Amino acid sequence: MATNPAQAYHELQTRRRFFEGAGLKLxxxxxxxxxxxxxxxxxxxxxxxxxxxxxxxxxxAKRLIYLHMNGAPSQIDLFDHKPGxxxxxxxxxxxxxxxxxxxxxxxxxxxxxxxxxxxxxxxxCGASGMWMSELVPHMxxxxxxxxxxxxxxxxxxxxxxxxxxxxxxxxxxxxxSLGSWISYGLGSESEDLPAFVVxxxxxxxxxxxxxxxxxxxxxxxxxxxxxxxxxxxxxxPVLFVKNPPGVSREDRRTMLDTLGSLNQRHxxxxxxxxxxxxxxxxxxxxxxxxxxxxLTDLAGESETTLEMYGPxxxxxxxxxxxxxxxxxxxxxxxxxxxxxxxxxxQHGNLPKxxxxxxxxxxxxxxxxxxxxxLRGLLDDTLVVFGGxxxxxxxxxxxxxxxxxxxDHHPKNFCMWMAGGGVKAGLTYGETDDxxxxxxxxxxxxxxxxxxxxxxxxxxxxxxSHPFQGLEQKLTGVEPVSPVGGILV
Numbered sequence: 001m002a003t004n005p006a007q008a009y010h011e012l013q014t015r016r017r018f019f020e021g022a023g024l025k026l027x028x029x030x031x032x033x034x035x036x037x038x039x040x041x042x043x044x045x046x047x048x049x050x051x052x053x054x055x056x057x058x059x060x061a062k063r064l065i066y067l068h069m070n071g072a073p074s075q076i077d078l079f080d081h082k083p084g085x086x087x088x089x090x091x092x093x094x095x096x097x098x099x100x101x102x103x104x105x106x107x108x109x110x111x112x113x114x115x116x117x118x119x120x121x122x123x124x125c126g127a128s129g130m131w132m133s134e135l136v137p138h139m140x141x142x143x144x145x146x147x148x149x150x151x152x153x154x155x156x157x158x159x160x161x162x163x164x165x166x167x168x169x170x171x172x173x174x175x176x177s178l179g180s181w182i183s184y185g186l187g188s189e190s191e192d193l194p195a196f197v198v199x200x201x202x203x204x205x206x207x208x209x210x211x212x213x214x215x216x217x218x219x220x221x222x223x224x225x226x227x228x229x230x231x232x233x234x235x236x237p238v239l240f241v242k243n244p245p246g247v248s249r250e251d252r253r254t255m256l257d258t259l260g261s262l263n264q265r266h267x268x269x270x271x272x273x274x275x276x277x278x279x280x281x282x283x284x285x286x287x288x289x290x291x292x293x294x295l296t297d298l299a300g301e302s303e304t305t306l307e308m309y310g311p312x313x314x315x316x317x318x319x320x321x322x323x324x325x326x327x328x329x330x331x332x333x334x335x336x337x338x339x340x341x342x343x344x345x346q347h348g349n350l351p352k353x354x355x356x357x358x359x360x361x362x363x364x365x366x367x368x369x370x371x372x373x374l375r376g377l378l379d380d381t382l383v384v385f386g387g388x389x390x391x392x393x394x395x396x397x398x399x400x401x402x403x404x405x406x407d408h409h410p411k412n413f414c415m416w417m418a419g420g421g422v423k424a425g426l427t428y429g430e431t432d433d434x435x436x437x438x439x440x441x442x443x444x445x446x447x448x449x450x451x452x453x454x455x456x457x458x459x460x461x462x463x464s465h466p467f468q469g470l471e472q473k474l475t476g477v478e479p480v481s482p483v484g485g486i487l488v
Contacts, residue, residue, distance in 0.1 A: 047280070047287070048195040048335070050187035055457025060421025060488065061382035062189075063330045064182060064452065065337045067365060069357075070163060071210050071344030072413070074391035074406050077118045077354055079414040080150055080435045081131035085117035085393065089401065093394045097434050104157055106347060106396060107407045113394035115434070116404040119351055128425030135358040138366035144425040145369055145378070146418040147486045151429030151438035154389055154410045154445045159210045159345065162388035162410070166445055167216040169474045176220035176465075178449060179336035181474045183226045184219075184465070185458055190333030192291035194229040197329055199322035199339045201233060204356035207343025217338060221467040225277040228338060231325070233317020237292050249289070295328055305371060310363040323364035327371050330381055344387060347396050348405035369418050378419035382455050384448075386415030393434045412438050415448065421455040422486050446475045447483050454482035 076082060093113040107113065121134045125143035132140045156162035161171035168175040176184070179196040188195030198217045203209060217228030231237045243252050267275040298306065298314065301324070312318035319341050326337040341361055346353045365385060372378040390413025391406035398404075412431050418424075429441035450460040453474065461479050464471035471477075 047191045048188035051185055054185045056459045057457055059457030061455040062380045063335055065326050065383045067385045068340045069344045069387040070340050070342045072387040072389050073344045075414040076435045077120055078133050081122040082435050084433050088115045089117055090114045097436050104408050114399050116395035116399050130427055136362045138363045142366045142369045146416045147422045147426040148416045149428045149443055150414050151412050151442045152415050153412055157408050157410050166388045173215050174220050176222045177217050179228050179338055180219040180222055180226040182336050184222050188335040192287040193334050196228040196336045197334055198228040198230045201319040201322045202317050203343035207353055208345045209342040210345050223273050223277050225280050308367040319360050320364040323368045350405050382420030383418040389413055393436055421488050428486050443483055446480045450475050450480045451482040
């Protein structure tokens, strides 16, 4: 018998709708709960609603700015001062330190693993006495505002899985990014800008840059409305956000209202949550037509503020411009801003290349923290700075006192946090004399992410989304705790 097309159309159902209708106890309860979350959290006129019941407790941070140095900065040359290495120049890394740990194929074939002390001078900074390299003179000036975690570690030893892990909590692609999780759980205070915004600024041309993948700001298995929105540094910040010639704002409003009505009817028939995403994205694009030009206009910034960020601040697409945009975005209620600066993968010619990278980011990063503090925003804004893993104490390739390279090292690296409920002027954790292993207070990347969620009022162990038969979490399936020693 021939199938009636109209009947077949009405019988089309998403997996979620099927389980709701089937009345399966676990699936039905979970899915009905999800549907209820969206409905009750929305409220009248709310563009970026969070989930009911979130935050779990009073947050210390209302917003997050995540500064990711893609390619893995050398902790030995920036923040992990090891003066004793000077007398060990060009000696072999002791087996008692390496402990049989795996190394990459880029150095596993070397006849030797010669120790390469940093050629850069360090000094103690601020009242806290935190050690920092001469490469970051501006960050030296904010030492008393930050917590430096020296013992972060991860399992991944190559860039792509390591970057995927640091941003999604898994080396396997397809999971939601940190910013998407936060947007999903907490929503945003802004009605005219996305909840999660991403910048991928320029970097020194001579740098060795790893590829960036959209999975680092993707919503994964969450609805796509929680994707990060990448603002471009050249041309229009958002492609196709402007009306075409001959289309007025009133015409666009009429068209979107009609389209929204049709999409809502489509959602009521099929129940596909991505239809709701489409409605929300059209509405956000309309609002951004007015909000983005105002956001990117620096005319209202004082000369003092602009000078603080450095000479590149007026150049769209630069790291400095991205940094001041991050401050302007969180001022306007955006929940999460992520800046991914490439070029930190220094397997050779490290002294020259890392100096160029630091010239790009040092002054704007310090300015961002100072600017937030001057405006009374630092207390409830969390700033995070770090890469995906560290670099080896031994040299990759030819070693001289003036030139060396460093391979990947996942066992310990440095990240710092400022504002939003973390202690100021604290150095947390310690590594061995070779910056090769944690010897005090090791901190796993899952614990870093659990700490970020905790500061934003979320218990990582209670924050999940059902997918592929599991209650998926940013921090994995095993219980994880925030790093209590760095919390105020």
